[in-house]
Amino acid sequence: MLSVKYFGAVAEKTKVQGEDIPFSNLSLQELVDELEQKYDLGALSYSVAVNQKIVQDANSYMLISNDVVALLPPFAGG
Amino acid sequence: MRYNRQIILSEVGEKGQQKLGQAKVLIIGAGGLGAAILPYLAAAGIGEIGIIDDDAIEITNLQRQVIYRNDAIGKSKALEAKKMALSLNPSIQINAITDTLNAKNAIALFEYYDIMVDATDNLQTKYLINDACVVTNKAFVYGSIYKFQGQVSVFNYQNGPTYRCLFPDEKSNSKNCVDAGVMGISVGIIGMFQANEVLKMVLGIGNVLSGELLIYNMLTNDQQKFELVKSNSTLFSRLDFEKKYHVVENTVLEITANEALEGINNPEVLFLDVRNEDEFPKISLPNAIQIPLSDLEDNLSELDSNKKLLVYCQSGIRSKRAVEILINNSFSKVQSIAGGALKLEGVIATNAISI
Numbered sequence: 001m002l003s004v005k006y007f008g009a010v011a012e013k014t015k016v017q018g019e020d021i022p023f024s025n026l027s028l029q030e031l032v033d034e035l036e037q038k039y040d041l042g043a044l045s046y047s048v049a050v051n052q053k054i055v056q057d058a059n060s061y062m063l064i065s066n067d068v069v070a071l072l073p074p075f076a077g078g
Numbered sequence: 079m080r081y082n083r084q085i086i087l088s089e090v091g092e093k094g095q096q097k098l099g100q101a102k103v104l105i106i107g108a109g110g111l112g113a114a115i116l117p118y119l120a121a122a123g124i125g126e127i128g129i130i131d132d133d134a135i136e137i138t139n140l141q142r143q144v145i146y147r148n149d150a151i152g153k154s155k156a157l158e159a160k161k162m163a164l165s166l167n168p169s170i171q172i173n174a175i176t177d178t179l180n181a182k183n184a185i186a187l188f189e190y191y192d193i194m195v196d197a198t199d200n201l202q203t204k205y206l207i208n209d210a211c212v213v214t215n216k217a218f219v220y221g222s223i224y225k226f227q228g229q230v231s232v233f234n235y236q237n238g239p240t241y242r243c244l245f246p247d248e249k250s251n252s253k254n255c256v257d258a259g260v261m262g263i264s265v266g267i268i269g270m271f272q273a274n275e276v277l278k279m280v281l282g283i284g285n286v287l288s289g290e291l292l293i294y295n296m297l298t299n300d301q302q303k304f305e306l307v308k309s310n311s312t313l314f315s316r317l318d319f320e321k322k323y324h325v326v327e328n329t330v331l332e333i334t335a336n337e338a339l340e341g342i343n344n345p346e347v348l349f350l351d352v353r354n355e356d357e358f359p360k361i362s363l364p365n366a367i368q369i370p371l372s373d374l375e376d377n378l379s380e381l382d383s384n385k386k387l388l389v390y391c392q393s394g395i396r397s398k399r400a401v402e403i404l405i406n407n408s409f410s411k412v413q414s415i416a417g418g419a420l421k422l423e424g425v426i427a428t429n430a431i432s433i
Contacts, residue, residue, distance in 0.1 A: 007224075009224060012225075045247045052302065052304050054304055054307070070304065074244075075227065075228070076222055076224070077265075078107060078110055078111040078112075078196075
């Protein structure tokens, strides 16, 4: 199982704060691409964290079971 | 007397209170976040606080910008904020700046203050704050809201990760409070987190939120921290800053020998020869100094930064490098003479300029 958490404008798009996804052998980028397609996130910009750590290079990051992924867009309000 | 309740904390004490009194903090934006941050920093006795904002108070601000009174609608936010802070604590200094933060004023302001607090409502200014903090080596206390969620972090603290390490993509657009809506409580909570980071940094207590992004959800009280590391691609020099924000046009960094020689005998101009002493032709100008390029960085104190510096070498290559070094060291009026000493010599000979 993989767990995904959504924040800010991303959560607005997904309409859920988070969800569990059956685990399959994926790179972080592949998971992000799938989610981007599923929820039409293309127009949004966000950083991605795995297990509370921001990942700079999602392409070379292989996910393992029970990873918790977070999609973190910048906020602008003040 | 005023600070008794915090001085009796062993983490603060008389020494800590002195540190607070000596601190200079700039709050960028006098909106919702600024209205939460300012009174607490002022009350705690931060010695000098700058507050920069060019906006006027509107009725729709009052639901969250709680330092402003109904009868101040239409008045300057920065000036009203100053009035409020001084009536709360007249023993400190408040500098109201009724302007927007821009690339032209950011560096000088950031050089003056110790800590910059982001209380802005747009991403563009956050990148500007970040870049100017990197150039001036100052900490950047970030705070931002999206509806019922808030983000807080301290960037560029003791060479730590920067805003660009977290959000490298500058083109992203995220809604501000005007577009997305916000409760006054939310900016209050996040502003309070920011003020707390400022006080911790000044006092040297606790763990500063550097290398971490805090996300707080007001609806669930869920609080999460995400670790971030410094990425190498975010290094930023003074010259990079000036080029990126067009403070100086690239072409202005070079001047022709003809134009340069109009500066002979002008006391505001200093010619700087960055060649080695054994290089010819010698150009003897009355207002000139020679510092070889390899020694330049160690001898900047010999140069008067108030003067316009016209830099030359043999042919105009090393002088461009010298201009970069000078701009990175806060010299603002610097130009490289195209063609260098060879060109200068030619112009002096053909025009029979008397030196």
